[in-house]
Amino acid sequence: MIYWQLFMAFFVSNILGYGGGPASIPLIQKEVVDRYGWLSVNEFSEMLAIGNALPGPIATKMAGFIGYQEAGILGAFVSLLATIAPSVILLVVLLRILYKYKDSPNVKKMTNFIRPVIAVLLGVMAYDFFASSYVDSGVWQTLFLIITSFVLMEKLRVHPAIVIVGALAYGAIFLA
Numbered sequence: 001m002i003y004w005q006l007f008m009a010f011f012v013s014n015i016l017g018y019g020g021g022p023a024s025i026p027l028i029q030k031e032v033v034d035r036y037g038w039l040s041v042n043e044f045s046e047m048l049a050i051g052n053a054l055p056g057p058i059a060t061k062m063a064g065f066i067g068y069q070e071a072g073i074l075g076a077f078v079s080l081l082a083t084i085a086p087s088v089i090l091l092v093v094l095l096r097i098l099y100k101y102k103d104s105p106n107v108k109k110m111t112n113f114i115r116p117v118i119a120v121l122l123g124v125m126a127y128d129f130f131a132s133s134y135v136d137s138g139v140w141q142t143l144f145l146i147i148t149s150f151v152l153m154e155k156l157r158v159h160p161a162i163v164i165v166g167a168l169a170y171g172a173i174f175l176a
Helices: 002-016 021-035 041-053 058-101 105-137 139-155 160-174
Strands: none
Touching: 002 021, 002 058, 021 041, 021 058, 021 105, 041 058, 041 105, 041 160, 105 139, 139 160
């Protein structure tokens, strides 16, 4: 049963997650945190932070980690298969159609309509992370990390992976 749940959680998230990682992350969160309860919001946000610091697609790293945590090596394999299956299926089946209509104004309009939905999903996920960190770490720690991260990434142009590792180190030292 766990293998079917892992498959469905990642397959549904990735088939509906048009646009890759940014679109599928909130959907994965909904499945693994809210629906199945495999991770808490804190654990999910920590996994997301660590996964973003590592090279490669985030969805596959998340699938492998959660699958392994829940059902060992076979669980990781099933989760990874479910994560890449939508892309493989769509690539094989729809490649000709997509190539034929790639410059269509209707396809471009559809993409423009989907972008705000992705932005809202990411905003809701960010709000959940903020609310969780506010409750667990306190307002001052949360504000300090938000302001410091913003200054480092936007003003000083520090790579996000370095900021994530720094925030993880800060949390391990001062919030543990």
